[in-house]
Amino acid sequence: MSESELSQRLDRVYRARDLSDLERAYDEWASQYDEEVSRLGYLLRAVSTGYIGRFIPSASKVVDAGAGTGLIGAYLRIMGYDDLTAFDLSEGMLERARFRGCYRDVHRMVLGKPLDFEADSFDHGYAVGVFTEGHAPPESFEEIIRIIKPGGFFVFSIRDDVYRERGYREKQDALERDSRWELAGASDLFQPYKDSKPEVISRVFVYRILTG
């Protein structure tokens, strides 16, 4: 597959019409996803895993929101994280995450809707590649805060244009003003697909949950 065909794959998910269309796009991409994102130079995974390792202890119960095929979970499993729970919108992606064997539990759930977990179910959480064009909305943070215990960290990547223009910055700041979470770390801006799409720039944020 050429670089421009790979770039079209990304366009297909960025331009999904709605959640069903997005789910279909990821279901169709699932069997090729790992190989193709690697060929795009998926720097996002390396930087995000570094931040997870810096803030989240391996001996804790961790939720992977928008886990996809489980690429990040696979890295963390090697690093000794053995209590990981995955959820994602796409069954096609989750089938591969299950097959990887790095998660204790794997569920189909949707960010932006109520999550089927009890309050304070997890010590910490992360989401990589999920807060981006047409994927999980800013309201998703409410449920994330509910399911992670106070004191826990939530590490996530976010596309910078989406952060500035689609209400995420306002939501993140409002949650901080309301003492629901506090900023604990942020990366520099970087190009997540270093071999493609130079116009796409991301950042990793880390928040400490204060109240559910």
Ligand SMILES: C[S@@+](CC[C@H](N)C(=O)[O-])C[C@H]1O[C@@H](n2cnc3c(N)ncnc32)[C@H](O)[C@@H]1O
């Ligand atoms: C770019 S992939 C990232 C997957 C994985 N985190 C990784 O880093 O390889 C985005 C994932 O988010 C999922 N997703 C998109 N919108 C979602 C939503 N609202 N709720 C849950 N998962 C969502 C997609 O199905 C897809 O698996």
